[in-house]
Amino acid sequence: MIFNRRNFLRSASVLAAFSLNEMQALAAKHHISGGGKIIADDDEAYWSTVRQLFPLSREWTYLNNGTFGPSPYPVIETMRNAQMDADQFGNYGGYESSMPKIAKFVGVDDTEIALTHNVTEGINLACWGVPLKKGDEVIVTTHEHVGNMMPWMNRQKVHGIVVKKYTPGHTADETLSRINALINKNTRVIATPHIPCTQGQVLPVKDICKLARDKGIFSLIDGAHGAGMMPLDLHDMGCDTYASCCHKWMLGPKGTGFLYVRKEMQDTIQAFYMGGGTDDGKWDLMTDPVTIGGYAPSAHRYFGGTQANGLFAGVNASIDFIETIGIENIHNRIKSLGKYTQDSLLEFGKKIELLTPTEERSRCAVNGFRIQGVDYHKFFETCSAQKVRIRAVPENGLNCLRVSTHIYNNKQDVDKLMGLIKKAIS
Ligand SMILES: Cc1ncc(COP(=O)(O)O)c(C=O)c1O
Helix, strand or coil: CCCCHHHHHHCHHHHHHCCHHHHHHHHHHCCCCCCCCCCCCCCHHHHHHHHCCCCCCCCCEECECCCCCCCCHHHHHHHHHHHHHHHHHCCCCCHHHHHHHHHHHCCCCHHHEEEECCHHHHHHHHHHHCCCCCCCEEEEECCCCHHHCHHHHHHHHHHCCEEEEECCCCCHHHHHHHHHHHCCCCEEEEEEECCCCCCCCCCCHHHHHHHHHHCCCEEEEECCCCECCECCCHHHHCCCEEEEECCCCCCCCCCCEEEEECHHHCCCCCCCCCCCCCECCCCECCCCCCECCCECCCHHHHCCCCCCHHHHHHHHHHHHHHHHHCHHHHHHHHHHHHHHHHHHHHCCHHHEEECCCCCHHHCCCEEEEEECCCCHHHHHHHHHHCCEECEEECHHHCCEEEEECCCCCCHHHHHHHHHHHHHHHC
């Protein structure tokens, strides 16, 4: 098969036949198979081949991976095939393979991963499972997504805990000292984003988790923007729990996610939803009184019942896709596009307020900014009218704009946005 976009898109049967193996063959042919090889972040020929693996419309310039990551063909195709298997042959199950697959991807044990629908669900499972009483304090940032704000606020409403907040600093050290200043004898939880949805600064989560562990404080990381953006080793990070999704930086099916719960914390974080898969098999309804049995000796205690097999087959394919290219290669490419975005914004001088730190360890693929004298929402609408998709950030009065780039983007995409900024300023 000659691999070019026109014949690729023209034929549905080509799409239907396009499997991961074929993708790997193509990858090798076009030298895109990672296979441990280092691929330069500016190897435009390589990255433009990668770009062709996405059905993403070329009519739009998509700079909004922070909201959701479009899937490439092999993921879509795997999902479709798995769904057909279920619907044609009545195959049941299959999602079980996603737990070890995700576990390996994020550097933890198979028994430490619960499957979820999204980040919000993972955060809620952890938030409601942590034993907290009236007056106990939880530290969050002023840059929270509602998914890591409302669960804690709800516990404040229901249980009288106290939600405290800090604004992330411009450097990792500043952030750490602000957290330190909030810790007191009542602090029970630090619930922080790995990378806030607002301005995309990478927070020093390993240091935060160490700080928490040393003081006996429970740590929850909102990892919406972690998995797929950079290599993860959650054991090394030292968090108690990490909630992420497969539908953003992992480029997987929408409505899939996972929650990591450190083995030693599973008997502390209470599981509340019970059903098929959450138990240790020792229950018996026919004894009198009934035999309750115990929880599954794994994070499976946090989710039960029928799972979306087709979607989780797609999750497995998204991990294969990422590993075909190499997560280090992906991280380097998107970090360099993030730097290109920062440099381009900084060229406007005082007309632009770049909100994301330029510090090496605090930046990656998401940037936040304001345009002097231009209403952020009006500019967002201008972008939409010109078919450039970015995100407006009204959260907590931040009133700014966010641009995020993934492997299907290139410098020309960023330049298109810069052209619109130039017009808005002049
Ligand atoms: C930082 C952060 N946390 C949580 C969420 C919620 O994610 P989900 O929609 O997967 O629940 C998002 C979504 O954009 C996010 O950016």
